[in-house]
Amino acid sequence: MAEPGPVTIVHVVDDDHDLGRAVARLLTRLGHRATAFENPVDMMNHQRNEQAHCLVTDIMMAELDGFAFAEQVRAQDPAIAIIFMTAWPSTANAVDAVRLYGGLDYLEKPLDEVRLAAAVAEGAGWSLKRRDALGRIGMLTPREREVFACLGEGMSNKLVASTLGLSPKTIEDHRAAIIMKTGAASPAALIALFRATQGA
Structure with a gap:
């Protein structure tokens, strides 16, 4: 029998109390651990103790604009996925949501439950x-991170050495340490890991 996957945590922020709770209930029924917040500040305080995998947030809120809120959340946690929802959609805002503020999706109210479920998953x-x-890269030294970034861009050891002004032997040593610490043993694995750290 397959092992169950990790429980995913979702925070829902909407100053409409009833709507926020309704969205959280729906996501709970879908197997997520979802909590509704009316206040963005309360959610950020909670996030420090229980990191969410996904944030579903309204854009038009009384206390804080949803885009400004997303920037603060992203600064606090670069690995949280953000989904915007709004009753006042516009093409310009949709582009802003996805491109400028790290949004994964932009949903119009009333929410399409199938699309919401797919976006949160x-x-x-x-x-x-x-x-x-x-x-996985948390234990790398600052220099190893520089080397890792170059390797993640697909550079050869020789090109990394030239780019960073180091000897090829030093790059080989750093590469060996990076492989040991991250488990990314092949060039393809290093590139894939680097892209994952960039959110790609």
Whole structure:
């Protein structure tokens, strides 16, 4: 029998108390651990103790604009997926949500439950992958991170050495340490890990 996957945590922020709770109930029925918050500040305080994989947030809120809120959340936790929802959709805002503020999706109210479920599932998967990748590089030294970034761009050892002004032997030593710490043993694995840390 397959092992059950990790429980994904979703925070829902909407200053409409009833709507926020309704969305959280729906996500709970779908197997997520979902909590509704009316106040963005309360959610950020809670996030420090229980990191969510996915944030579903309204854009038009009385206390804090949803885009500004997303920037603060992303600064606090780069591995949280963000899904925006609004009753006042516009093409310009949709582009802003996805491109400028790290949003994964932009949903119009009343919410399409199928699309919401798909977006949260995708977001949780993205978050788990990125959080794992960031954890795997957490023990790298600053110099190893520089080398890792170059290797992640597909550079050869010789090109990394030239780019960073180091000897090829030093790059080989750093590469060996990176492989040992991250478990990414092949060039393809290093590139994939680097892309995951970038949210790709």
